[in-house]
Amino acid sequence: GAVVSQHPSRVICKSGTSVKIECRSLDFQATTMFWYRQFPKKSLMLMATSNEGSKATYEQGVEKDKFLINHASLTLSTLTVTSAHPEDSSFYICSAASGQNSYEQYFGPGTRLTVT
Amino acid sequence: GEDVEQSLFLSVREGDSSVINCTYTDSSSTYLYWYKQEPGAGLQLLTYIFSNMDMKQDQRLTVLLNKKDKHLSLRIADTQTGDSAIYFCAPRAAGNKLTFGGGTRVLVKP
Numbered sequence: 001g002a003v004v005s006q007h008p009s010r011v012i013c014k015s016g017t018s019v020k021i022e023c024r025s026l027d028f029q030a031t032t033m034f035w036y037r038q039f040p041k042k043s044l045m046l047m048a049t050s051n052e053g054s055k056a057t058y059e060q061g062v063e064k065d066k067f068l069i070n071h072a073s074l075t076l077s078t079l080t081v082t083s084a085h086p087e088d089s090s091f092y093i094c095s096a097a098s099g100q101n102s103y104e105q106y107f108g109p110g111t112r113l114t115v116t
Numbered sequence: 117g118e119d120v121e122q123s124l125f126l127s128v129r130e131g132d133s134s135v136i137n138c139t140y141t142d143s144s145s146t147y148l149y150w151y152k153q154e155p156g157a158g159l160q161l162l163t164y165i166f167s168n169m170d171m172k173q174d175q176r177l178t179v180l181l182n183k184k185d186k187h188l189s190l191r192i193a194d195t196q197t198g199d200s201a202i203y204f205c206a207p208r209a210a211g212n213k214l215t216f217g218g219g220t221r222v223l224v225k226p
Contacts, residue, residue, distance in 0.1 A: 004158075032212060034212075044216045046214070093158055095159075103147050105161075105214065107160070107161075108158050109157055109158040
């Protein structure tokens with residue numbers, strides 16, 4: 001089946017620094033990737049949708065200058081949390097789909113970000 | 117936007133059936149998914165149903181869809197301890213966007 005990886009799985013960074021999270025589709029081409037955020041014991045909230053080669057579409061309330069998304073290739077999307085603060089600490093999960101009409105999204109294992 | 121509601125918790129004895137319920141608001145949802153999440157892990161797609169179907173069975177899993185009432189359920193037959201996890205209902209809207217319910221934590225007791 002389709003596999004999506006995320007790197008790193010866990011990261012701890014100091015307040016004010018930036019951290020990059022990678023999402024890779026390992027055995028298929030992902031024309032669309034999604035980034036979600038999950039707070040402890042809560043549901044997933046869609047942050048943004050990125051299509052390869054174009055700018056990401058952010059959900060309402062998500063700061064695009066704080067959460068930079070790059071989808072430069074069909075197998076890689078990155079999320080950079082800039083000037084991180086403790087309130088950015090969360091579980092970030094990406095998913096990938098092989099086309100806008102593809103009925104399946106394949107989820108990565110998630111990245112736990114802790115900002116101290 | 118879409119609003120998806122699930123009950124928070126379900127406790128079931130091993131070997132019994134589990135039924136997890138979900139209600140949603142967007143009648144234009146095309147596909148409706150069930151995902152499973154184990155502690156500290158990502159999401160695993162369990163099954164899905166297309167909006168023109170009433171029922172779908174996949175081994176121990178049965179999905180029922182009442183489109184009129186916007187109600188979706190997942191039945192797990194012969195529940196095992198490995199089924200203990202959080203289950204998310206996620207209707208899909210235009211652009212392949214999923215809206216997740218709050219998740220139902222299922223605890224299977226031996």
